[in-house]
Amino acid sequence: MMIETSNFEGVKHPNVTSIPAEALLPRFSDPAIVRTPDDLASSITGLEVVDFENIAEKIAPGKTIFFVGIGGISMCGLAEFAHHEGVSCFGSDPHPNARTTYLKTLGIPVIHHHTAESIDCTNPDLVVFSKAVFDDNPERLRAAELGIPCVERSIFLGAINRLFDRVINISGTNGKSTCTAMCALIMMESGIDPTVHLGAELIEFKTTVRLSETKQRDLLLSEACEFKRGFFHYRGTATVVLNLVHDHIDCYKTHEDLIDAFARFVAIQPVGSVLILPTYDQDINKMLDLVEAVRPGHLDKLEIIWFGEKNETNRYGDKPDYYYTDLHYNNRGEPCCDVYKGDTIYTDITLTVPGEFNIQNAMGAIVAADLAGGTPEAAKAALRSFSGAEGRFTRAGYYNGAEVIVDYAHHPSAVRVTIEAARHLPAKRLWICFQPLTHSRVRGFFDDFVDSMLDVRPIMMSEIYDDREKDTTISSKDICDRINELGGQAEYYPTNEMLEKHLRRIVEPGDVLLIMGVDLRNVGDSLTGRTDHMKPIV
Numbered sequence: 001m002m003i004e005t006s007n008f009e010g011v012k013h014p015n016v017t018s019i020p021a022e023a024l025l026p027r028f029s030d031p032a033i034v035r036t037p038d039d040l041a042s043s044i045t046g047l048e049v050v051d052f053e054n055i056a057e058k059i060a061p062g063k064t065i066f067f068v069g070i071g072g073i074s075m076c077g078l079a080e081f082a083h084h085e086g087v088s089c090f091g092s093d094p095h096p097n098a099r100t101t102y103l104k105t106l107g108i109p110v111i112h113h114h115t116a117e118s119i120d121c122t123n124p125d126l127v128v129f130s131k132a133v134f135d136d137n138p139e140r141l142r143a144a145e146l147g148i149p150c151v152e153r154s155i156f157l158g159a160i161n162r163l164f165d166r167v168i169n170i171s172g173t174n175g176k177s178t179c180t181a182m183c184a185l186i187m188m189e190s191g192i193d194p195t196v197h198l199g200a201e202l203i204e205f206k207t208t209v210r211l212s213e214t215k216q217r218d219l220l221l222s223e224a225c226e227f228k229r230g231f232f233h234y235r236g237t238a239t240v241v242l243n244l245v246h247d248h249i250d251c252y253k254t255h256e257d258l259i260d261a262f263a264r265f266v267a268i269q270p271v272g273s274v275l276i277l278p279t280y281d282q283d284i285n286k287m288l289d290l291v292e293a294v295r296p297g298h299l300d301k302l303e304i305i306w307f308g309e310k311n312e313t314n315r316y317g318d319k320p321d322y323y324y325t326d327l328h329y330n331n332r333g334e335p336c337c338d339v340y341k342g343d344t345i346y347t348d349i350t351l352t353v354p355g356e357f358n359i360q361n362a363m364g365a366i367v368a369a370d371l372a373g374g375t376p377e378a379a380k381a382a383l384r385s386f387s388g389a390e391g392r393f394t395r396a397g398y399y400n401g402a403e404v405i406v407d408y409a410h411h412p413s414a415v416r417v418t419i420e421a422a423r424h425l426p427a428k429r430l431w432i433c434f435q436p437l438t439h440s441r442v443r444g445f446f447d448d449f450v451d452s453m454l455d456v457r458p459i460m461m462s463e464i465y466d467d468r469e470k471d472t473t474i475s476s477k478d479i480c481d482r483i484n485e486l487g488g489q490a491e492y493y494p495t496n497e498m499l500e501k502h503l504r505r506i507v508e509p510g511d512v513l514l515i516m517g518v519d520l521r522n523v524g525d526s527l528t529g530r531t532d533h534m535k536p537i538v
Contacts, residue, residue: 401509
C-alpha cells in the first residue's frame with residue numbers, strides 16, 4: 001500500500017492555515033465536522049469495515065463484557081471504563097499483578113488462567129482481547145463457537161472513541177504516555193473534567209484511566225498507538241502527532257512503512273478536525289505528502305497547528321504557532337523555558353522530568369489542552385508538579401544513598417535522549433543499565449543501539465526481554481561485543497538477577513542509577529523496596 005512521494009515533494013497547500021487563537025476544540029455534533037465514510041476509510045487503510053456502532057451498544061448497563069488479558073496496561077483501563085459505564089465486567093489473566101488486584105477491588109472478577117468455562121459461566125455479550133492473546137486461546141475459541149463477537153483491544157477503544165463528542169488522540173512513536181498525562185493534568189488543573197485513557201499508570205489517577213465525574217461522554221483524551229496499525233480504528237476532533245521515529249520493526253519493516261501508516265491515520269480523520277504537528281521532526285513533511293497522495297485535498301479541510309522551538313519552521317517556512325524559547329537547565333538539572341502562543345508569551349514552565357524531549361512533549365500537551373479550554377496558569381502549575389507517568393523517568397527511590405531512576409526506554413532514540421537527560425542530574429557517578437525489548441528490534445536497529453550507548457562507561461546490559469517472538473538468534477551480548485570492539489566499555493549479564501547482584505556491590509551514596517528496559521525496571525523496585533507504583537516517593 002506504499003505510495004511513491006517524489007511527485008508530491010514541495011507541494012503547497014495554501015488553504016491549510018493555523019487554527020485561529022480564539023477557536024476551541026471542535027465537536028462531532030458540529031455540522032462542520034464530517035466523519036470519514038467507512039468505505040473510504042477502508043480503502044485508505046486496507047482494513048475491513050468494522051461495525052463500531054454495534055460494539056459501542058454493548059458498552060451500556062445490562063451488558064456483559066469479558067476481557068481476555070485483563071491485566072494488560074491498556075486492557076485494565078478499558079475494563080475499568082466499561083465498569084464505570086454500568087457494564088458487568090469479567091476477565092482472565094494468567095499473570096496476577098497490581099492491576100488485576102486493583103480491578104478486583106472495583107468488583108470486577110478476575111481469574112488467573114484461561115479456560116472455555118469462563119465464557120460459559122459469564123455468557124458475555126462481547127469478548128475483548130489484546131494482541132498478546134493468540135488465536136488458539138480457549139476463551140476466544142469458545143466465544144466463537146457460541147457466536148459471541150470477539151474484538152481486539154484497539155477496535156474496542158475505537159468504539160469508545162465514537163461514544164464521545166470531543167476526542168483528542170495523541171500519537172507518535174515516542175512520548176505518547178507522557179504527553180497524554182501532561183495534557184490531562186493541565187485540563188484538570190484548569191477545571192476541565194476529561195475522561196482519559198493512558199498506556200501507563202499515573203499516580204494522580206491511581207490507575208491507567210481517569211473517568212469523568214460530570215460529563216461522562218463529552219471529552220475523551222487518549223493515546224493512539226501505532227503498533228500493528230491499531231490507531232487506524234481511532235477518530236478524533238483533534239489529533240496530535242509527536243514524532244515519526246522508526247520502531248515496531250516487526251510490523252514496519254522500513255521507516256517509510258511507518259510514515260505511510262501515520263499518513264493514512266491522518267487521512268482518515270474527520271473533515272474540519274484539528275491536526276497538531278511538530279516542527280522538530282522533518283519526516284512530518286513526508287507524512288503530509290503522503291496524506292495528499294492517499295486523500296487529495298484533505299489537508300485543505302483540516303485545521304493545522306504547529307508547535308516546536310522558536311527558530312524552527314514548518315514546511316511552509318513559518319515559525320510554529322506555539323513555540324518555546326530560552327531553554328536552559330536549573331541547578332537540579334530540570335529543563336526550563338518560555339512558551340509563546342503566536343508572538344505573545346503564554347507562560348513559562350519548569351519540568352521535574354528532564355530533557356528537551358519532555359519539553360517537546362509538554363508543548364504538544366499545552367496546545368491540545370489550550371484548545372479544550374486549558375489556561376496558561378494551569379499549564380505552568382500542572383507541568384511543574386508532574387512527576388512522570390510510571391516507567392517514564394520514574395524516580396523509584398533510593399538504594400544505599402543513591403537515587404534509582406527507571407525508564408521504559410526500548411528504542412535507540414529513546415535510549416539516547418534518556419541517557420542525555422540523566423547526565424543533567426547532579427550525581428557523584430552515573431551508572432546506566434539497559435535491557436532491550438524484542439529480538440526483532442535489536443536485529444533491525446543493531447547499529448543504532450550500539451551508537452546510542454557507545455560513550456557510556458560502562459553500559460551494563462542484561463539479556464533481551466521478549467515474550468512474543470520465536471527467533472532468538474541475537475543477544476544483548478552481541479551489542480556488548482560490538483561496543484567493546486569499537487573501543488567502548490560494555491558489560492553483559494545473562495540475567496537480571498546477575499546484574500542486580502553486581503549493582504548492589506558497586507552503587508554508592510551520591511550516585512544516580514538509571515535502569516532502562518521493560519522487565520529490568522523490576523530491579524529498581526527490588527533495590528529500593530518499592531511495592532506500590534501508585535504511591536509517591538518521599
